[in-house]
Amino acid sequence: MLVYDWYFSVKAMATIGEPLYRRVRQDIVECELTPGKSFSEAELGRMYNASRTPVREACRRLEHEGLVRIIPFRGYSIAPLSISEFHDLQEMQSIFEPSAAAFAAERASQPELDEMQELATYEYRVNDKSSYRAFLQKNYQLHSLIAQASRNRRLSEVVSNIHVRLMRFFYLGLSFEPYGPTLVTEHISLVEAIRKRDAEEARRMAAEHIRKAVERSGSLLMSAIRFGETVFEVLPEDEISPLVSGTSTRRVQGSAS
Amino acid sequence: MLVYDWYFSVKAMATIGEPLYRRVRQDIVECELTPGKSFSEAELGRMYNASRTPVREACRRLEHEGLVRIIPFRGYSIAPLSISEFHDLQEMQSIFEPSAAAFAAERASQPELDEMQELATYEYRVNDKSSYRAFLQKNYQLHSLIAQASRNRRLSEVVSNIHVRLMRFFYLGLSFEPYGPTLVTEHISLVEAIRKRDAEEARRMAAEHIRKAVERSGSLLMSAIRFGETVFEVLPEDEISPLVSGTSTRRVQGSAS
DNA sequence: CGCGAATAGTCGGTATACCAAATGTTGACG
DNA sequence: CGTCAACATTTGGTATACCGACTATTCGCG
Structure with a gap:
């Protein structure tokens, strides 16, 4: 385990x-x-x-x-779900997932590779709600495991957090269900590359995977809006950034989490 | 402000x-x-x-x-300082900062650009301890501001956190003082690229900046070790990853921070 | 009738008493 | 003399009482 x-x-x-x-x-x-x-x-x-x-x-x-x-x-x-949050999260993914995959290709242990294999090859029954939910879990676990295999704990933590946040959108109703089988296919090629220890290929696969995910969610959002089924509120991403100033020495300090 | x-x-x-x-x-x-x-x-x-x-x-x-x-x-x-933590943090930087710079080039507001300018052009007095400490602050503020200007709050938070953690190493004694002026130069070209709204150049400059920083800290660490002035403990990066399993459904869940 | 000041009510912020987990110590017993 | 169990101690974990911040409401005055 x-x-x-x-x-x-x-x-x-x-x-x-x-x-x-x-x-x-x-x-x-x-x-x-x-x-x-x-x-x-x-x-x-x-x-x-x-x-x-x-x-x-x-x-x-x-x-x-x-x-x-x-x-x-x-x-x-x-925390409310907003389109801008969704956007930010996907942008984050596109930044780090390719690198995480590349590092994983170089650093993953054998057991990790096996587990990835198992998680990626999940057989998905279309139009089965519980199967879809299980898939969401597998998806989360796979991405987390790849991050873990990067052997960079901070990275792994960030990846987990991003996915935790993203999952809310899926559970709320932003359903990737129609794309399920496609996603499985992409996962398989990604894991394939990692197993081959081909870092650059893994990087490309991950980048491609995220890029497509962005595309798909784009059209999902479009149709959701067109049909008036607004899945989540559009909030004016509230206040300005979380930075700070001390007194004289203007000190930037994010919430630093 | x-x-x-x-x-x-x-x-x-x-x-x-x-x-x-x-x-x-x-x-x-x-x-x-x-x-x-x-x-x-x-x-x-x-x-x-x-x-x-x-x-x-x-x-x-x-x-x-x-x-x-x-x-x-x-x-x-x-939290103790370990070489592996330092390594992880720099790796994180090299993943996030180039993208942050690229986005900043596209999205920064005018006041932000001005502030960046000001932070980058800090005049640095060599061999002046307090000037060095001020520089560390400026460095932190600059990097945070660039991340903030990426208009992606999660990204901004992650970058801030990385720098907060990194600063401890500098305060402890991993002194970049001799490289001070070089760093200022690099900052200036980076900010220059951002001000020109040249995203790809900004990305390259940031990547280069981090790459060089990694190089420099490499040699600093080398000499610190050679002279036996081990700046920080070498800890066997303690326990294994922070992942979780539920009961039957093995659930990956990082500390999700 | 409108508006502002007094006020009551809600809710988190803080202090603190008490409980339970983990560890180190000691002393009885083989 | 060694071992182990009972116990004392240290330290967080939890419950709760109390206080101050913020809101909304209401009441009185112009």
Whole structure:
């Protein structure tokens, strides 16, 4: 088992915060918790049977990951889904996934390669909702595993985060279902290249894969809008960037996450 | 003023957590808090005159940013500096910064361009410690501003975080001082390209800039090791990756930050 | 009737008491 | 003398009470 949880690696650990965080995150990703919905600490605490402290902690983590928004002294809301966020996320993918794939080709371990193979060759039953959901998971795992195989932990973390955020769009209804088989094919050629240890080919395949994904989601969005089934709100990507100035020495400092 | 703080945008806000977080972060970045040093919540609370709650919160955020490590039920430590971390960070730079520069060339606002100009042309007095420290700040601000100008917030956050982490190495003693003037020159050509709105040139300049930085730090590390002045510990990049499995459905899930 | 100031209500921010996990220590027993 | 179990200690994890920030509402005055 390549992918596992540090958490279980020792023992059970009867802590509330960690499982809570995971549950809430999963519910956000799967859109059980509606994007944009606002809530309070107490409320969430009731929903998940937890007191404010762990709830608070989970919310902070989730905010840091871009899944929750905090308005100081006022409350929380599930991060809304916006077209600009979707765009940013895909742009990020197109920046790092090719490199991640290239590094993976050079650095992946044998077990990782095997696992990739397995994840890529998922047989997908068209028009089967649960099969599609399973595919979303596989897709996430595959991309994460490739990133992990890049042997660059920061990179791996970023890739995971981007995919976590992207998945919300898919769960909400931006369905790639019609493209499913195509996606599987692309995954297979990508993994093929990695297994051949051909870094440049892997880079090309990944770049191509993302490029096509962007294209496809473009047309999905177009038709969604044309048919008036606006899948998500169009928000004027709120405030300006998250940078800072100190006093005299203007200090840039992103939220640095 | 391009870079500002949402925080001051409304009013003073007498909250403890936020300023505390900033102070601790600054102290970690500037290595006032020694890398590797372990501490407890209570201890840090005494040092910064704060109670456990805000301390805890700050530490969690800092852990998420890779500046602090948490050992459940045992305590905290300032994240150690390792060669592999340094390597990972530079690799991240080489992935993200060229794209950031290219986007900045296409999307930066006029005020941003002006600010970049100002940051790049910093006049640097060789052999002046305080001038060097100021330069480190400018360097950080410039890179962050370019990322900000990419108009992709996730990208901007990632780049900021990378630089925050990198700065610790410089503050610890990995001194680029002898290369100072060279760096300034490189910054100027990079900003030049961005101001000309030449995306591809900006991409090349950024890539070149990072490549050279990698080269330079390579030789710095070499000599540091040769002279036995090991600047930082060589740690066997601890445990294996941060991935997860659920129960039956093996679910990859990075710390997703 | 309109508007602004007082006010009540909501919600997060903070402090703190208490609980449980992990570890180190010590002493009884083989 | 070694081993291991009971225990003391340290440190986070969790619950909760209290406080201050922010909002919305309402009431009174012009």
